[in-house]
Amino acid sequence: MTHYKEDQWVDYVRGLADSRSRIELEEHLESGCSECRDTMERFESVARVAARDLEHQPPPYALRFVRAYFSLQQTQSQSSLARFLKLRLAFDSFAEPAGVGTRGLDSSSRQLVYYGNDYALTLRMEFDAEVSLGGELLHCDKGPVSNVPALLMSGHTVLSYSLSGELGDFHMTCRHEDPLRLRMLVNDDELIEIDLEWHQDFVQDRGE
Secondary structure, X not given: OOOOOHHHHHHHHHOOOOHHHHHHHHHHHHOOOHHHHHHHHHHHHHHHHHHHHHOOOOOHHHHHHHHHHHHOOOOOOOOOOOEEEOOEEEEEHHHOOOOOOOOOOXXXXXXXXXXXXXXXXXXXXXXXXXXXXXXXXXXXXXXXXOOOEEEEEEOOEEEEEEEOOOOOEEEEEEEOOOOOEEEEEEXXXXXXXXXXXXXXXXXXXXXX
């Protein structure tokens, strides 16, 4: 008995076989060829598994985060497909003079505000045994920017990561490394990069 090739059964199972080939294959199965039926049923089983997998695709934000995870680890010269957004520092709590009688109260906390390219980025940093970084990303016209991947990095090492929520908020913690850098991928093709220096000597000066 003549048997059909596996690629013919693959096309049959996927519904890609033309009407003539389909009729021939079905007549062959009806003739009682157990070998070809086993082959066809095996590919039918694979097709069913593949169909179930399609029903469980990861959400778009998860795919975006994975793409961002790798692109954010690139250097500025390597990230040629992304445009770096320049944000200027508008407020730094470390630049504010310490009030009388407040010695050391704010030595482990820092607040920063950045503006530029229609974005506002607010950061709150807590330094103790670990680094804690929280913040919000806002667009001047559109408001909070959600689903923005953010990474805390030291060199090319990712220490912590987050994804901004509906209010543009994010939060990360990591061990204390130097230097420390925040990178955020906006709209899949725009990068925000902030160097986060703690300036321990400046903290000591504020407490004196």
